[in-house]
Amino acid sequence: MSSSQPLRVVDDAVPDSEPEILLVDPDRESRAILCGMVAPLARIAEAHSGEEALRIGVSSELAAILIDVHLPGEDAHAIVTKLRRHHHGRNVPVLFLSAEEPDWITERRGYELGALGFLMKPVDANELRAKLEVLLTLHRRGAELRRRERMIAKQHTEIIQAKAALEQASAANRTKDLYLGVLGHDLRNPLSAMLMSARMMLMGQTLGAKDRESVLRIARNGERMAALIRDIIDYTRGQAAGGIPIIPRRANMGEICASMIDEISLLHGNRKIHLERAGDLVGEWDRERVEQVISNLLANALTHGVGELRVTATGSTDEVTVAIHNTGKAIPAEQMATIFEPFRQGSNSGGGLGLGLFIVHEILRAHGGSVDVQSTAETGTTFTTCWPRHAPKLQGART
Template identity: 40%
Template sequence: MQEPDSHSVDEHARGGPRPSAAEFLRANHDALLEDWQQAVLEHLGDKVPASPPWLIDHLPELLTTLADAMELGPEALDERLEAAHAAARLDAGFNLGEVAREYALLRRCILHRLEAQERMLRPGDLTRLEETLDRVVTRTMTYFWEMKQRILQTLDRMAEATLDDPDMETLLERLLTRLMESALAVNTAAVMLLEGDALVVRAAVGLGTDEVKGLRVPVGRGVTGQAALERRPFFVRSAATDPRVLFEPLRRAGLRALYGLPLMDGERLLGMAYMGSRTAFAFADADVLLFHAVAERASAHIAQAELHAREHEARQEAERSLALLDSLLEAAPVGIAFLDQDLRYLRINGTLARLNSNPVEAHRGRPLREMVRTHSADSIERSLRQVLETGQPVQDVLLEGPDPVLGREGVWRADYFPVRTPDGVLLGVGSTVVDITDHKRAEAALQQAIDFREELIAVLGHDLRNPLHAVNASAFMLGKAPDLDSPARRSVDRIRKATARMTRMINDILDFARSRLGGGIPVTRQRVNMVELCQGVLDELQVVYPERPLTLEVHGDDLWGNWDPDRVTQVLGNLVVNALQHARNDTPVLTTLTSEVMDVVMRVSNEGDPIPEELLPHLFDPFKGSRLPQQGPRHRSLGLGLYIVSEIVQVHQGSVRVETAPDQGTTFTVRWPRVPPPKGYLPP
């Protein structure tokens, strides 16, 4: 290869001897490349992409080769360069016309550059340059066409391999077999699928087929794992000696060239494919291009197979879910239905369908108005549309009307709720309908029984007071007689105790009746002294229970407040009598009054067994005594005393609580506010 010396260049610049084609190409190498790029951009016009689609990868070397061929003859042209150029353009998606066009633009750039310099080449050089360019274009386009036809034929054979719808591993092995049949240098090929964090060989043909199937390579390890991690192709010149090749069967087979590339579904890695040769240290561009086509087709089939598998699994899951839903709907004693946004039935169970007097099948796809023809249709539709408009449930809607199933008047409770997808899109509305006819009837019967009992108690309590007063007065008169002996006097004392107890019970009954039937226990507040009230109650009870010590302790000076004196004495009387009933016979009952800034605190304490823990939550409930027969006849009562205590204390905006423990006895604590607290105040 000879280069023009500086003297020759100066002569050219001064219009000296004509340059040869080789000299012209070498001297204008970079300028021709720039001209060619500009010509490409002008050809594309408004369709210029962000990065030019016509790569310059082989053009600089092509210009150099043309210059050499002009000096040394056509034998200097490198056919491998032309084949590589054709393979690159085919892999980039060029068609035959685009390949021809880029050579035509190069020819035009050379001629324009000659015209711009106003120089002529040596005689015959321009013709030889045209002939050499024609030879390059012809061979490049021939290579391009042959490779494209080879790929198309291989793809056609691949398409035939899918006609009987084989499983994925069989299909992949067929594709690899078509590759080996088309590329004679390929002795082995395999597809590795990504499973978790490792690549697993799922299909293989050629050398070491049985040995490599099922082998795993962690992503990031070895040449294959690293290429998968980086999402790039890899090439190994001697697989038998390269330590990065982790598959021992490939090394033992004496492989030389090993080429692999990732299988992608968009940005998602599916796996890796590789091909190997025992005869070649490098694959021809045509074989690499063919392998890319096979890998692309394999990626499409793998992605499609995964999609079909997911669709099949989703379909099976949907069918299982629908079967479970249908079973649940049919087994549920509650009426259940789902409607779309146009209030057309999507699903309904037999319970609700029978109430609509239509079979289940008749409801599907039909509007609510056609299926529900009772007078409740307007109410139901209003509730359903409210759910659709607001997206909030509508609950506890009562529906009344004839029951077509049982042939009677019925009552139902309906609840309506929105039905949404997991991401919140409103699909429609669901409804549940519960037959509460028997419940309503039982509720009415129970309420009637309760009302009758409470009215009867009130009547009995009121009518018993007069004869009881007579008995008590007679006992009092008998007790004044001076000639009574001891047995007679004890009998009179028992009569007085019994009548006192009966009086308290009747008072409790009447107060209970007032609280349940008359709107609450009435109170009349006045300014009174708590000590005087309590001392009077204890003195009266001491007469009735002379054998039991009843003690009063006072802490503080100011024990005045605005209370109902009759109700305060009633509370203390009930608490002391309750303490006497549950204390040991020989122990006292202690009443303590403590003055505080806002309240007066009353405590009634007795010694004895603690109250069982299971009774504490219901201690202030009415009629609890009738539920505790295990306590024996001594403690049997109506169970109203503590209930009345609680009601009276609440009316005074106070509080009552109990403390009980072994070896400490039981203490009831009542807080009496001196003045009524403001409205809305909650006692501690």
């Protein structure tokens, strides 16, 4: 490896300004010569005394220490001994410098302190650089390993935190499923029984005008509550599954529209709903979901519109369109862009959650279709749904 281009693996936790080599020599000229040899390899800190060497050594992660044996005051062995007591200096390689051949006692004391060897002055530049290149390579690789260790530890912590968050989310999801079960069974089932009883009473001829109005009020509020429960369940399941599940089967769109008009007219006998049918209206759709769309749009038209409603079902070659029209105030322009987003309520929402039109949009999307709205004060409001004659195949089970 070239002495002018040593391996540079830098610990990003150690600033580039922090020294890698500590050079301790009381002689200024000697320090200058040694710096000239070492500077191409590493960052250098100079010290002219043992006290200054201690101050630098205990505050820096060093690759090596070059220290003259003969220092004023405490000798080099005593300084290295003190450095070894500090965690920064405990394992730093040390090369002793000497202008004269050390005796065996000096050498023994140096090696007992973990010295790698003694270099005689004047120091051979190639020998010094060769030793330092190895030490710098080990130091920088060690720093890189420590950096990676910290990164792995951080990632491990993040994994543990993510796992804990996932467990919390799973627990929350289980709680959500429990609540959905309560909504789906403990609320929806008795509510269905109540609505069925109310419808049977309305279909009979035994109720007086006053009693009929009371039963109508019960049925309307029950339908509103059932729609709220259904929308909450569909929204939650749709968010979890990435869309509302559908099960397409052969169905007649005209018959579905007629059935939903008959059902909703029972509760709104004072409002006329006119149905027009044209073309082939048979296709493959999820009948329950189509009924949900027609029901939501009819309820929306009855809530926000006035007078007669018009429903038009038209079959073309590849699709069937259903348009529901009502007269009355136009939808404000500022609401048009977000009308199919969840939890968006109109000025006369009737106490809903603002999920009805969002559910309509999601059911059409699941069928590969679309829904559009046009609204003006002159012509009224029309929601147009486009249903491809053959919806995507089984999208998931529904309970």
